[in-house]
Each structure stands twice: as C-alpha cells, then as structure tokens.
Amino acid sequence: MEGFLFQASVYLAAAVIAVPIAARLGLGSVLGYLAAGILIGPVLGLVGSETKDVQHFAEFGVVMMLFLIGLELEPRALWDMRHRLLGLGGAQLVLSTAALMGIAMAYDQPWRVALAIGLTLALSSTAIVLQTLTEKNLMRTQGGRSVFSVLLTQDIAVIPILAFLPLLAASIPPGMLPDGSISLDPDKVESAHVGGDGGNVNEAAHAALTFVQNLPGWGVTLVTFGAIAAIILVGVYLTRPVFRYIHLAKLREMYTALALLIVVGISSLMTLVGLSPALGAFLAGVVLASSEFRHELETDLEPFKGLLLGLFFITVGAGVNFELLFEKPLILVGMALLVIIVKALILLVLGRMFRLKGRDGWLFTLALAQAGEFGFVLVSFSIATGVMPDRIAETLLVVIALTMLITPLLFILYDGISKRLDDAGPITPDEIDQSGPVIIAGVGRFGQMVNRMVQASGFETVVLDHNPETIAVMRRFGFKGFLGDPTRPDILRKAGLQDARVLVVALDNPSAAVALIAYARKENPNLHIVSRARDRTEVYRHYQAGANDITRELFDSSLRAGRYVLENMGMSDFEANEAQKLFYAHDRASVRELAALWQPDVPPSQNAAYVARAKELQKELETAFINLGAEKDKERA
Template sequence: MESFLLQATLYLFAMVIAVPLASRAGLGSVLGYLIAGILIGPILGLSGSEMTDLQHFAEFGVVMMLFLIGLELEPRALWAMRDKLLGLGGLQVLLTLAAVAAIAMAFGQPPRISIALGMIFSLSSTAIVLQTLNEKRLMQTKGGRSAFAVLLTQDIAVIPMLALMPLLALPGARALAKAKEGADHPVAHFIESLPGWGVTLVTLGAVLFVIVAGHLLIRPMFRFVHAARLREINTAMALMIVVGIASLMYLVGLSPALGTFLAGVVLADSEFKHELESDIEPFKGLLMGLFFITVGAGINFNTVLAAPVEIAGLVIGLVALKALILAGLARLFNVRGKDRSLFTLGLAQAGEFGFVLVAFAVSQRILPGVLAERVLVVIALSMLITPLMFILHDLLGKLRRDEGGPSPDEIDEQGPIIIAGVGRFGQVVNRLVTMSGFRTTVLDADLKTIQLMRTFGFKGYFGDPTRPDLLAAAGLAKARVLVVALDDRGATTRLVAYARRMRPDLHIIARARDRIHVFELYRAGANDIVREMFDSSLRAGRYVLENVGLSEFEAAELEKIFFKLDRAAVRDLAQVWKPGVPVEQNPDYISRTKELNAELETAMMERFSRREDSEADEPAKTKG
C-alpha cells in the first residue's frame, strides 16, 4: 500500500509540475506529460515493475475519450462521414501498410514479418492527435475532421488486423501461442473454440447488444439512478457504462475503444448526454495524462543508445513516409492550405495501438524479441515528437499566407435556419433559437469567434457567409429562414440580394446598422429588418418614462405606439429615398420626414392626453 501511494504521489507531482510548464511554453499538455514520463522513467529511474499494469489501466483514458467523442456525433453525422471513413481512411491504412511492408522486404525481412510491421506502422496515435486537436480547437476544421475520420478508420482496422495476424505465424508457433492464450484467458479460449460462424455471431451479437442496450436499457437505468439525486451514483453509472462495454468488447475480441465509441454515438441524442460528459471528463483527463506519462517512461533509451543513428533513421524515415502518403491523399481528397499541413503533420506518427499489435505479434511468435524492442522504441519516439509536429504546423501557418486565407470548414449538418454572422448580435439570436429546440447552421468568417463558440458548446462553421458555395453547402436551397447578422453593411446587403435571387420564397431577417441601411436592405429583398440599436434604445426610453411618473403599462404602451409608427415611417421613407444621394440633398425625403415626425408626435401626445383625462375623471367617479 505504501509503495502504491508513493508511486501515485510521484506521478501526480510530475503532472502538476511538467504540464503547466509545457503549456506556458506553448508546447501543449501532451508534450508535458511525455516529458514527465521520461523524467520518471529513463532519466531518474523511478518507475518500476508497476509500469506494465499502469499502461493497461491508463489505456482506459483512450476508451473514455472515444466514448466522449461518440457522444458528440449523432448517427446521421457518422453516416455523412462514410466517404472519408472508407475512402480517405481506408486508403491511408492500405497504402501505408503496403509501403512499409515493401520497404521491410527490400531490407531483407521475411514477408510475414514485413506485413506485420506494415500493420503496426499504418496506425497513428488517436490519443495524442485528438487531445491536441481539442486543445487547439482544430477538431471542426476540415483538416481536423479529416484526421478524425482516418483515426476512426484505423481503430476499426485494428479488429481485422488482430484477426489476420495469427495467419502470419508459423504453424508450430501458432499452436504454442494458441495453447498459452487458452490457458491464460478461458473466455477467449471458449470463443476461439467455436466454429467460424459462431465467432461471427458472438461478435455481431455483442455489437447489437450495445446498440439495443443504449436505446432500451441504459436510458431507463439512468432515469432510475437520477431519481436518487446523488452525484456520486450518477458518476458510478457513467463509469459502469464505459467499463462494462469495454469489458464486453474485450471478451469477444473487439476493440474496447471502438465499442465505447459506438455506445457514445447511440447515446448522442439522449437527454443524459451532457451529464455523461461532465461525469466522465475528469476521469478521461487524468487517465489520458497517465497514459502519456507511461509512454514517456516506457522508452528504452538503452536501445536508442546502442544504435542511435539507426533508430533516428527509422523514426525519421517512418514519419517522412507517412507524411508523403498523407500529403498525397490530402491532395486527392481536396484538403488544402493549412488543413493539408495539419492533416499531414498530425498523423505522421505511429500509434498506441501499435503497442498492442507488437505484444500480440510477439505472443504469436511473429516478431523476434530484439526486433520487437526496436519497433516499440520507434513507436514511442514518433509519438514523442508529435507535439513538435503540431508546433511546426503552427509556425508554418504564421510564416505562410495561403491564397484566400484559411480553408473554410466542411459543413456536415444542415439546419432549417441559417445564421450568417455570429458576433454580439447573431450569438443572441442563435442562443434563443437553439435553446428553443430548433437547429441552426451558423457561419462566420472570424475563426476566433467560431473557436470561442465551440469552447462554450455551440456548433459553428468557419467560412465567408457571402460565398455561394458555402451557402449552398449550408443548405440555402432547403432553408426556411436566413438571418443575416454580419458586421459589414455592404456584405450584408450583397448577401440579402443574392439569397433573394436564389430563393424568392425564403424568409430573410437582416441586421441593419442605421436607417439608410434599412432602405438598402428593403430594396435588396429582406423581409424583416432589425436596426441593431433600435430595440435597446426603445427599452432605455421606456425605463426613462417609468421613472418620470408613468406606470409600467403606460410606458410599455407608448413604446409600442412609437415602434409601430416609426416602423411604418421607415417603410414610407424607403419609397422616396434615392440610392447614392445624401438625405440632406433629397428635398422629398426631408419634407416627408418632417411630416412623419409631426404625425408621430401628434399620435404620442393624443395617447398621453387620454391618460391625463382618465386621471382627471377618476376623482369625480369616486366622489359620485
């Protein structure tokens, strides 16, 4: 017990020191965790035999991370990614596997070992890449979403890799490995003893159970637990879901991370989604940090020191090869500019599932021990330099200005309401509409604004809302309402005019900066025009009336009268307004403005006079 407490204190101390320092230096938390692990393990030698157990325990951080990602993806969003999953992700795995295997055979490795190496090095680090993308708020960019599609495909590909790898072993070695596996894992031995169709049915049954349980069992259980109103029981329920599904997937030979991801997708539209996220997130963060520390602590620097040039060459060669393949795929799938460098540099490392495949290949007597040790070091070092690759991406973005600026996001969801511009005006509209239960598609040309929205849980897409292709992708052809809330008055007018040409039946609500802008938008075809300061000024005026003797009802009535008459006056003035002519040089406009002001003042005074007359009659009625 004392040893466990000392080790726990050591790892927590390393976290709270190394990670904040790395974050302040702009290196990111992942590199901080890796550095902490290197200090604990290879440099100070403070890690002991518990490292292997800690690695298995920390892998639950990856499992929880994919569960949380699944909660953010509804099934239709996942279906919308099918082209990238099968095309971009599938090609990356197959091309990398083939390239690594070909190079290994060129250097004299047998085909079975070469194919195993191709499988191992075709994977990238889901943990590091997704953690870094979330930290840098890059997940919703086209490069980030493309990287996520590839990582998800790789996680799925681990399943057939584990199924096919035993076929690469020599028959005698395979028999020995199978006998040992059966002795260590009785449940796995039972499933392995089933005929092929039996194993398939068990696997499909496990996946079907996760889907059905998500819809029919987990939600009623959560309602039952939630009725106790005990936060710790809700947390226990959330952990039970993740651990239980991961255990089931492990027993039937599937990836626990993939199983929990599927469960997250099933529960994405649940009323308990946000509660699940808040309960799981702290555990995920700690376990992910522990996972990165174990990766750093597990690097065998003796192997590196024994052949530093060879190991460095293998790491650089692997990263360069994968980057070359990824760059080609990015060009093929039209990932451009900064998104291409993010996609290419972000996925050029090996991944944590490579550790699993190496251990399995050793147990199947496919990889000899010396080669396996070098492969593990190459995987760990390539993961170690991944944060530096992201830093390189940031530097390239600052030094280079892409044509047309950053690439717009890929829009994967279309709502009946499009909101163009989500600054101080549009964000209030968006919050009111979404919190009332309606879906919106938010577009804004300010990347920082979109990133800030995502920080607070609101979804938006980066891109110029006036671009016809972006409007088409956002669903202009099917939208019911378009809200134009841009800061640029010229862009607002152009967007309204374009949308009206494309969709004569579309209801357009536009933000105007002043009365002249109202006239421009009226001619452009807007249905409802809101002056950005008008309503707030009316409210301030109502407060003034309430504090000089009028009741709340009377002040509200006068406010309504003023609003109605001023709105009618603006429509009237729009008929005499002349584009390009200053209003002070337009006699018809000046004359009509004076007439309307007089009518407005008369109407307001009549309402005020009726109030005074009613107050004067009140004592007489009381006396009589």
C-alpha cells in the same frame, strides 16, 4: 500499500510540475506529460518495471475518450462520414502499410514480418492527436474532421488486423520464431491470450474467454454481432429506465458510478468477444448521442478521461528504452523520422486528392504522421503469436515511442506553417466591377445572415472578404462576393464607399474592425455603420471609432433564451415580451452611458467612475422591473 502510494505520488507530482510548464511555453499538455514520463523513468529512475502495467490501465483513457467522442456524433452524422471513413481512412491504411512493408522488405525482412511491421506502423496515435486537436480547437475544422475520420477507421481496423496477424505465422512450426529462433516466452503467450495486459483475470472471465475462443468461426461471428446488438439495444431501451432509477437515490456519485459502469461494462464485453474496447465504447457513445443524458455522461467522465490519458502519456515517456536508444541513436531516430516522412508524403497526396488545402491539408498531413498506441498492442501480440522476433519487436517499440514523442513537435510545426500562411503577404484581390448602397465587410456566419436578409429584401450588396475559400463557397451557392482585404482603402473606394449608405463591419479581427470603422467614418461622415462586437469592451471601441449600431455576439440570443425562461416560470407571452423589451432598452441606454466613462487603458473593474455608475444602473434596472410587475398586478386587479 506504501509502494502504491509512493508511485501514485510520483506520477501525480510529475504531471503537476511538468504539464503547466509545457502549457505556459506553448508546447501543449501532451508534450508535458511525455517529458514528465521521461524525467521520472529513464532520467531519475523513480519508476520501473511497473510502468507497463500502469500503461495498460491508463489505456482505458483512450476508451473513455472514444466514448465521449461518440456522444458528440449522432448516427446520421456518422453515416454522413462514410465516404471519408472508407475512402480517406481506407486509402491511408492500405498505402501506408504497403509503403512501410516495402521499406522493411528492402532491409531483408521476410514478407510476413514486413507486413506485420507495415500494419503496426500504419496506425496513428488516437490519444495524442485527438487530445491535441481538442486543446487547439481544431476538431471542427475540415482538416480536424478528416483526421478524426482516419483515426476512427484505424480503430475499427485494429479488429481485423488482430484476427489476421496469427495467419502470418500459420506456416511457422510451434515454438519457432520467423527468424528461426526457438521458444516463446510463456508469460508473453499468456499475456496476449488474455488481452495483452499481463495480468490475471478471474475464473469466470477466463472461462468466458476460453468458451468464445473455442467456438467455430460461425459461432464467433454470431457472438460478435450479438455483442454489438446488445450494446445498441441496451443504449436505446435500457438507459432511460436505469437513469430514472438512479435519479431516485438523489446521490450525485451514483451518476458517476453509472457512467463508469457503462464504459467499463462495454469494454469488458468487447474484450470477451475479441473486439476492440475502444470501438465498443465509441459505438455506445454514438447510440447515446441523442439521449437526454448525454451531457450528464460527459460531465461525469471528462475528469477520468483527462487523468487517464495524462497517465498514459507519462507511461509512454517512462517506457522508452533509452539503453537501446543510446546503443544506436542515429539509426533509431532515423527510422522514426523515416516513418513520419513516408506517412506524411502519403497523407499529403491523399489530402490533395480529397481537396484538403492550405492549413487543413497541413493539419491532416502532420497530425497523422506518427505511429500509435495500438502499435504497442500489435507488437506484443505479434511476439506472442510468433509473427515477429524479439529483436525486431524491441526496435519497433522504441521507434513507435519516438514518433509519438515527436508528434507534439509536428503540431508546433503546423502552428508555424499556419502563421506563415496568414502572413504570406497580400492576396491578389478580385477586380470589383460593381458598387451598391450596402457594403458588407466580412462574410462569416454573421455577415452571411445579414447579406441574405438584405438581398432577399431587394437591396444590392457588395460583399468583401479576404478568405478565398469563403468567397468560393458563397459563389457555389449563387451569391456574389469579391476577394479582397476589406480594410484596404483602394478596395473600399472601388466598392463605392463614398456613395454607400450602410457599411456592415463583420470582421473577426477586433483591431481591423476598429480601424475600418474609423476610416469609413472619416471618408464618409454620412455613412451608417453597423458592426459586430464580441463583448462590451469591443462595443465601446466601436462606439468611439464611429459605429452607429453595434450588435453584441450572443446578446439577442441571450435575450430570447431569458424570455423562454420567464415564460416557463409562469409569465404570459405578453409579460415575458414586455420584460425582454424593458431589459433591451435599459441595456442599450446603459451601454451608451458607460461608453462615455470607459477608458481604453484602464480595466473596467479598476475604473471607479465606471464601476459606480454600473452599480447605479443595475439598481435602476431592478427598480424598473419592480415597477413593471406592479403595473401588471394593477391590470390584473
């Protein structure tokens, strides 16, 4: 027990110390976890042979992550991804496997071993990539969605790869490795037989596993489809009654226990029938994506997923065989870089073929260029089934670990490329051949809605945006827009700023928006300026710059949501509407008053006059609502 507590303290202390430092340096949490593992393993020697056992336990974090990702995808969304899953993901696997197999054969490896190497290295790291994409808010970009499609395809492909690998050893005599050496380590054979975790399973699980393995091919197929059908049926029909039953206990920890039971139970079932636990968990997540318990499951499992993934990354760093690395560092690092370069070139070509350009193309290329954690599983399985000799497997494990260690650096490279794309210099603007009474600067979600409404009402607009892709999408849907920087005076003059009646400022860059408002107000004092601001501070900046009507993001939607709450608390539609109107009018007046007290160089919380007046205005609002309620009571009487 003391040893377990000491090891747990070492792992947790390493994470607590290294990860915040890496995050503060802008390196991301993944690189922090990997560095922590290297520190407590090869450098200080605080952890040893138990790292592999911990790693197999920590791989459950990947299973949880895929379950949570599945919760974000409804079945219809998954069906919409089918072309990328089959086309983009399938092409990446086939081409990467073929290229890496060819390189292995060029170094005199038998084709069977070379094919096993190619299949192993073609996979990417689901854990590192998805964690980093989530941290950097890149999952919803086109590049992020394409990366996820390929990763999902790879996770699904692990199943047929595990079924196929033993066939590569079919012609090898029992006990003989592909290179002619004799004898397999019985421990490794048993480890692979029970799932590659090197641990002991209980008798019931072992009996079930033996039963499944002894079935004929058609029997295994039926059991497999039965397991998948069971997951779907339980998710659709049994989840709601079980959650209602748990709700009767009124114990918060029971929800957490149920969430863990769902993931652990599915993983156990998938392992028994020879399928990937990660795939089963993802499928269960998709089934439950439309249930009302989705957010409950996400909240309960998120902390476990984060800790287990962090532990997994630490074990990857701690498990790097530095003795082998120090024996031939140039060769192993060169092999890792070769894998990354070959996969990156293939991904770059596929990205162009699937119309991934700019930062999306670079994200797709750099995010998937490494080998992945499933590579460790495939290497162990290849050794146990006699496909791959030990000496090659040890080298391959180090190469896989090195590519995973390099991955955070690839994301840093992506950040640099993205910044360079942003700073690449002025774009060549379109020749603006029209002017109108309304100019819309910036056509994101906000600008699009304004433009559609104004045009539908019969008024002409001149739309300006500096993003070529945004303008291209507009034109595809039949809306005219001009490519150009809306803050440039020459472009504004060509758009008719001097004669325009209304300017809509919908730029994402806060400083650029303020500069545009100030310039437009100076050039055309009679211009009515409507702007979008993220918060009150930006409202004050826009107000001082000369904007007339300022729309705060989420303000109107928040008012509408508050009205829905009041209606469901017993107010009539009319009363809730009156309360909404009162709050709106009071807030508008308050913002104008506070704008006069706001000081750009002083935080509002440290501005005594601002704070005092804000408190007074809040009391006035409460009094106004009390008076409104009293009036309604009189009307009812």
